[in-house]
Amino acid sequence: MVKRSLMLAPSELLWAFIGLMLTILGTWMETFTLNPGWLWRHGVSEVLSLGVTFQVGAVLLTGCVGGKTAAALAQMAYLVLGLALFQAFGLPVFTQGGGLSYLREPGFGYLLGFVPAGWLAGYLAFLWPPSLETLAFSALCGLGLIHGFGIVYLTLAVPLGWLEGASAYGEALFNYSILAIPGHLVLVCAVAVLSLALRRALFY
Numbered sequence: 001m002v003k004r005s006l007m008l009a010p011s012e013l014l015w016a017f018i019g020l021m022l023t024i025l026g027t028w029m030e031t032f033t034l035n036p037g038w039l040w041r042h043g044v045s046e047v048l049s050l051g052v053t054f055q056v057g058a059v060l061l062t063g064c065v066g067g068k069t070a071a072a073l074a075q076m077a078y079l080v081l082g083l084a085l086f087q088a089f090g091l092p093v094f095t096q097g098g099g100l101s102y103l104r105e106p107g108f109g110y111l112l113g114f115v116p117a118g119w120l121a122g123y124l125a126f127l128w129p130p131s132l133e134t135l136a137f138s139a140l141c142g143l144g145l146i147h148g149f150g151i152v153y154l155t156l157a158v159p160l161g162w163l164e165g166a167s168a169y170g171e172a173l174f175n176y177s178i179l180a181i182p183g184h185l186v187l188v189c190a191v192a193v194l195s196l197a198l199r200r201a202l203f204y
Contacts, residue, residue, distance in 0.1 A: 071118030
């Protein structure tokens with residue numbers, strides 16, 4: 001009986017590396033959009049912040065283009081680097097630094113959700129031929145997992161007094177989920193468009 005090889009394809013390793021780099025860079029890049037088009041006719045055009053970074057978009061994009069394995073590997077590497085590099089060398093990888101003490105940050109549950117979210121987005125994105133609808137659905141499901149993990153983490157940790165910087169459950173939930181969801185939904189749309197363009201350009 002032939003055993004299935006556990007080795008990863010070179011393309012998966014490449015996309016895992018790309019996903020890792022995109023996530024690290026996206027951590028420090030804030031997202032912006034232009035104000036509604038109907039205001040342009042009155043000469044009013046300005047750039048508006050969405051209040052989130054490209055970090056979540058990088059997670060979902062890696063899944064939708066690179067696949068489930070690459071996306072999960074990229075985010076596992078991101079978590080390990082964020083916890084280890086800051087602990088050893090003081091190099092910040094996460095938004096507010098890193099190291100083992102980051103386990104007590106209110107946002108750490110959302111970071112934990114990156115791994116299953118990337119895997120799920122990648123799994124769903126390759127179930128059907130690529131289209132805006134299927135890729136948007138895949139990214140949206142991944143986004144749901146990120147917020148699901150974050151909310152569960154907050155629900156368990158805040159009442160126990162485990163987290164630092166979160167005075168109340170409602171405050172933490174508002175800051176990390178409710179306030180971020182509109183910007184994240186815009187990112188889902190952007191990920192669907194960009195991943196469709198990339199997959200068509202790469203012929204898969």
